Amino acid sequence: MGIEKGNIGGLFDRIAGSYDKLNHLLSLGIDRRWRRRAVGMLKYSGRVLDVAIGTADLAIEIMTQAKADSVTGIDLSDEMMKVGEQKVKDNGYAEVISFTKANALDMPYPDESFDTVTCAFGVRNFSDLDKGLSEMYRVMKKGGQLCIIELSYPENKLVAAIYDFYFSMILPKIGGAISNDKPAYTYLNKSVKHFIWGEKMKERLQAAGFRYVGYRPMTFGIATLYMAGK
Numbered sequence: 001m002g003i004e005k006g007n008i009g010g011l012f013d014r015i016a017g018s019y020d021k022l023n024h025l026l027s028l029g030i031d032r033r034w035r036r037r038a039v040g041m042l043k044y045s046g047r048v049l050d051v052a053i054g055t056a057d058l059a060i061e062i063m064t065q066a067k068a069d070s071v072t073g074i075d076l077s078d079e080m081m082k083v084g085e086q087k088v089k090d091n092g093y094a095e096v097i098s099f100t101k102a103n104a105l106d107m108p109y110p111d112e113s114f115d116t117v118t119c120a121f122g123v124r125n126f127s128d129l130d131k132g133l134s135e136m137y138r139v140m141k142k143g144g145q146l147c148i149i150e151l152s153y154p155e156n157k158l159v160a161a162i163y164d165f166y167f168s169m170i171l172p173k174i175g176g177a178i179s180n181d182k183p184a185y186t187y188l189n190k191s192v193k194h195f196i197w198g199e200k201m202k203e204r205l206q207a208a209g210f211r212y213v214g215y216r217p218m219t220f221g222i223a224t225l226y227m228a229g230k
Contacts, residue, residue, distance in 0.1 A: 008125045009076030011187065012054065016079035018179040020055050025174075034223050035061045035120060038149050041227060042067045045115035049074070049139060051104045051132075052122025056084030056097060058149075063093045068116065074102040105131045112141040120149040124195040133208035137230060146210060146228040152197030154221035163222060167192065197224050 012019070023031055039061045046069045050059045053073025062068050075081050081099045088097045102108050104119075105128055117136045126132035136146060154160045167189050176182025196204070198215060201224070205213045210228035217224050 008127075009078075012075075012077035013079040014181050015175075015179045015185075016055070016077060016083050019080065020057070020083065022175050022178055022185075025178075030219055030222075032057075034149055034218055034225070036065075037218065038118075038120070038147055038225050039065050039067055041225075042116060042118075042145060042147055044068070045145065046070070047072065047114045048116040048118060049107075049109070049114040049136075051117065051119040051136060052076075052125070053084060053099060054080045054120075054122070056081075056088050056099075058118055058120040059084075059097045060087065060091050060093060062118070063096060064091075070096045070098070072114070073097065073099050074104065074107065075099070076101065076103060105135060107135050107139055109139045111138055112144075113139045114144065115141055116145050116147070118147045121151060123148055123150055124191050129204060130208065133205060133210075137209045140230050142230055144230050146205075146226070146230070148226040150195070150197065150201070150224055150226070151192045152195075152217065152221055152224040153192070155217075156220060159220045163220075164193075197221075201226060 035058050044067055048062060048068040048071045050071050050073040053059055053075050054077065056073060059071040059073055062071055078101060081101070085099055088094050104126060117140050123129060123132060140146065154163055172182055172185045172189055175185030179185065202213050202215055205226065205228050210230060213226070213228040215224050215226045
């Protein structure tokens with residue numbers, strides 16, 4: 001059974017119930033540190049758009065660090081957003097974090113609607129990366145900031161070999177067993193291996209119009225933080 005990016009919402013609908021548990025388990029909790037670091041680098045802004053908000057971990061971190069007045073989140077997965085909405089309520093942010101089902105390639109917002117645009121572990125799932133980045137640029141105000149966290153591959157050969165073994169052999173088995181959906185976690189593995197990072201991603205961001213593009217590998221390059229402006 002294969003998974004196409006055109007049905008990415010359905011994939012995440014299926015694993016929404018176990019997504020947070022597996023995300024933290026399989027990353028050994030490091031994903032929380034990545035979010036804290038990324039949000040810590042943001043300057044305070046009014047309106048934030050969180051693309052692929054999912055279960056709202058990044059949006060909650062933004063409000064926890066008091067980096068925005070409000071966060072608007074979009075996603076294609078109803079079930080992921082249901083989990084996110086409950087977490088937002090539990091954390092007391094229901095009035096400042098909102099959810100909308102929308103496609104990142106065709107956002108339902110006017111030009112220059114948001115001060116900040118963020119996306120954690122979502123851009124590699126875009127069916128058209130360049131169109132998605134162009135939409136993020138379009139809805140961002142002049143002088144705004146972009147923050148993207150995405151999984152990547154380590155440059156150190158030894159670390160890369162260990163990471164590849166874990167990601168190819170261990171992660172799909174554990175993820176499949178707990179979520180009862182091995183194809184989903186096989187896709188997630190392949191989506192990282194076939195995606196771009198570092199300089200290639202920087203070039204695509206620049207091609208979309210972003211300025212001051214910079215990136216920082218995190219945890220031996222397992223993830224990369226991208227920051228840019230307009």
